[in-house]
Amino acid sequence: MAPARLSGRDLVKPSTDQIWAWLDDVPDPEIPVISVVDLGIVRDVQWAGDALEVTLTPTYSGCPATSVIEISVDAALRDKGIETVTLKRQIAPPWTTDWLSDKGRAKLETYGIAPPNPAGGPAQCPRCHSTDLERISQFGSTPCKAQWRCKDCLEPFDYFKCI
Amino acid sequence: MADSSSPTASRLEAEGAQSADLFEFLLRMGDNTLVLGHRVSEWCGKGPVLEEDIALANTALDLIGQTQMWLGLAGDIEGKGRSADDLAMLRDAWEFRCCLLVEQPNGDFGRTMMRQYLFDQWHLLQLRALKDSTHDRIAAIAAKAEKEVTYHHERSADLIIRLGDGTAESHTKMQAALDLLYPYVGEFFEGDATDKTLAEAGIAPDPASLRGAFDAVLSTTMDEATLTLPDSRFSHKGGKTGTRHSEHLGHLLTQMQWLQRAYPGATW
Structure with a gap:
């Protein structure tokens, strides 16, 4: 070679x-x-x-x-x-999503995607920060995301699901 | 499982042993995920609601991804230069080793989800056992796939319960799906000489050893779904060994393999 x-x-x-x-x-x-x-x-x-x-x-x-x-x-x-x-x-x-950097997690949230959370669901709505949330589906627009909705601002959002 | 006091020796022994049986086993794993992945992908764009359409497509994608790993390893073990794509696209029906359950047509959404749940429940138990395989690459693929299949199983179990314990119409459809598909479940637990060889080498579990855990969870889920398991344990078989596939597999392959058959070697 x-x-x-x-x-x-x-x-x-x-x-x-x-x-x-x-x-x-x-x-x-x-x-x-x-x-x-x-x-x-x-x-x-x-x-x-x-x-x-x-x-x-x-x-x-x-x-x-x-x-x-x-x-x-x-x-x-x-x-x-x-x-x-x-x-x-x-x-x-x-x-594993544990390998996401802290910088990456912060950027995801600013972008409108809730970062993974060990509790198994997003900690807060990435738009209005409400904690009153509901899951729409464990599957989303890419394999790594789930779909959630905020019950306060009523916006659906992506959640980067734990794996 | 093999002697844990000398993991390296047992692994080397396991990897050297019985490559024909290993190849056969890997085809079984990869053909199950390939054929079910293709079946589920047939829903793309036709799901009953957008979220379910997306979930079906994601599940199909995971299964096809797992197929690449299983059939990729199968090709390496075989040592004849066949890639995962070659094995998926250039074999004919009698060379496939998928169980009959995954070949079954989609039917309505309820039937698709019943097939998915019955498969996911077995698949999850199988992958959890394979994580402890003495074969390093099999253990690695299983560990990867288990994470994805955990999500598949969570969704399919949830839908079985919601639809079974739903309206009178959804209940009737789910009971009909269970009655139709339950006779295909037994094949997953049927062992042959290949399974015996691999179980003795600690590479894969004895298929029958998973039946107890499967039955226990199935019974709980069906109770919660208000569905009744058929009394008969009669089981169709012949897919896993390739001796008698259902007529549906050939039809599926004519669609899945069409491009490579019509334009051999085409890439893009």
Whole structure:
């Protein structure tokens, strides 16, 4: 196999911290306000020689965003001049909403999606903050969301369900 | 399960052993989720209300995602270079190993949900047992799938109860669905030589070992749904072993596999 190399005059490999920072700019394709790092699906970033290995964990096994995310991660790292990127898909341990970052949870709520809550339902309406809520369905517009409604402002909203 | 004092040794032994049985078992898991996933996807755009349409599509999507993992592993174990797509789209009916229940047509919404509940209840027990498999990749797929199936089961059990204990009409339809579909349940618990080999290696549970827990939960759910379980334990079989599928499977495959049959190797 031909040795991978960094392009241009980059003779120093970017640190894994730098790679993580770059990945934090790659949006989730279905909920673009949060990054793939916020989503908690980037499990590992490491150099293997001159190749960069990025390990991703899918959220739901049939989620169509998974392959789009892989393409986005690959493209973002190539844009930064990394020529050889190896993407690994790891399913164990399975992805859990516990891996969402605090920053990601806050952004979800601002965006109008209630973040996951160990109690099994949203803590409050993301619009009016009322706690008088009802569940419409455990399934929503994407595999990771459920549909809820606020009984005060009467607006339906998405809830990022625990898994 | 295998000797826990030497997990690595037992895992290696388990992984080396009986790859033909392992392949057969993985087809059974993957074909169940594939065929049911396709059946449920037939509802897309036709659900009785928007929320149920979305829930059906999500359930189908999860099942197809799980199929990719089961059939992907099956292809790796077989070692002939067949991918999950190859196994799904290029086999004919007699090579499928799904249980007869999942082949059954959707019928009305109540019948679809009864089929789903009967499957989910078995599926959840099966996946929980498989999480302790001595085969690492099987345990990993089961752990992933269990999280999704927990949501499927919560919804299907809830709907069985609401529709069974609903109006006179919904009750009548749910009782008819149970009477029609219950004779397909027994096949999930029928074991053969493949099951025996895998159970001895700690790879998968003996199918019969799940029946007690299944019956207990089923009885509670049906009581709550005010539905009566048929007395007879008569069971149709032949899907899991591939010896006699129902006529419905072939019709399903002509639709599901049409594109790959008409345009072999097409990608997009």
